[in-house]
Amino acid sequence: MVASAALVDGAAAVAPGGSVASAPTRGTRRRDWKGYLYVLPAFVVFAVFLGMPLLQTVWYSFWNWNGFGTATWAGLDNYTEIVSDPSILRSFGHSGVLIVFYSFVPVAVALMLTAILSRSPRLRGLGLFRTLLFLPQVIASVVVATSWIAIYSPDGLINQGLRAVGLEGVTRAWLGDFDTALPAIGLVGTWLGIGLCLVLFLSGVATIDGELFEAVRLDGAGLWREFFAITLPAIRGHIVIALTLTIVAALKTFDLVYVTTRGGPGSATTVPAFEAYNRAFNTREVGSASAIAVTLTVVILLITLAVSRLQPKEDPR
């Protein structure tokens, strides 16, 4: 959820690390060796339980290991496997599909809604709507998954709705069907994303000076002109954040797949995070699992970096 925080901060903090006796910029920021004592406990926990294992994952990815016997050196085999093994390639392809559902669709829908809503950011009762729209964000993904299993079940909400409008022929077990399982999981992401993006964009719109709208409207601008001239530029930073958060969420998808389909039917819904878990702890291919995990991490970092380049230079708020 907070994936982009560091990124945004990167531009803001420019103090050089370990600078020599330059005059302190703030009165209380003295050169202070005690600083290490304050940082040490947190750093040790970070290093032992996150930093070191992260490096080990890279190391593991160069070995073939089943988790208990002796490991054999694999060199780059586990990485060449990623591009040659169709099941791994497919899982990354599935991530691409999920990005559309998790990110592009919600951002587009939320932008459209924002265009309609931006004229009245201080609508009465907005707080209640915001609370409801944001509610899915705080519900455990395992609970979300079990709820959607019910919704997609043969007598669930979706099929019930289809029958109600006379589309009996379309009904099916959505999560069990090779063609619909992946989009069905994607739609859960869309459901999660729309509220998040809308709340994010509205918080951006709330910072726009209302008189801007008045001025443009006096010029006779319509809804769309108004949107492109005022709203869109004002919330550009928020759009970048929304893209980052939702794309990263799509790439990190694990809980939903694990609980709803375990990658099935067949391998119709495998995703890299699930492949990595499955190989590390079920099929005992720890090296291959590590290589997938490393690749996934690199993909996430690269995409985050690429998206952040769309960020306007000045602070969006």
Add this chain to the structure above:
Amino acid sequence: MRITRGEALLNYGVLTLFSLMAVVPLIGVVLTSLTPSGQAGGGLRVPDRLAFENFSEAWDIGRFGSYLLSSVIVTVSVVVLTTVLATFAAFAFARMRFPLSNTIFYLMLVGLMLPAEAFVIPLYYNLRSVGLTDSYWALILPQTAQSLAFAVFWLRNQFRQFPDGIVEAARIDGAGDIRVLWRIIVPPSRPAIITMCLLISMWTWNEFLIPLIMVTRESLRTAPLGLAFFQGQHATDFALLSAAGIIVAAPIVLLYVVAQRHFISGMIGGSVKG
């Protein structure tokens, strides 16, 4: 600004429609959880009587009392540990000068972007080799490490905004670093600290992968993990599953209802403002 009546209606219509889309699946869960066990089909239908027994049945069969207890132990420990460690670290990062401070800070921020898969595989084998898997430590310490990135980042921002003059004055009065931190800087930072604690509670409570990998003993299972196993055993008993889902989600949803401003401003602010 002024908007016409028609526009206001349109706005309310749009907001209502999408708010409904957000909550209808959840209303479905609530209705299903109150439908007598045999009749629940997973759809939206008003039960002819309110079957509250689903909750007690899910609680007993699913052993959710034990799962909730584990979740509470783990969540409280992670929040307390993270807050204490991060407060000291953020204080140093925000208000002290020492070589490599920024390097160390950005290193720790790496945790913000990493998928858990990037570190859990070796972490599992490390902890197993020292006999720590299947213990609360295996749940608490890795999640503390994960939360520290956000907590240090969040608190450093907060502590940097603190006016220098007051700190200077306290120092002149002879206050040491510890005293400055706990007596001068922490008290007015309380809202930010509460927001942070709420977000970390939510992330820890809802976490699934780390408990899935680290523990096999049933008594250590956290609520989401327990629900996943329960789902495996009662795949089509939607009434029971919905009741169980509500039990698992309720503590955080209640926190959210009480403190929604903290949640929304924290999650939006944490990502926007930096």
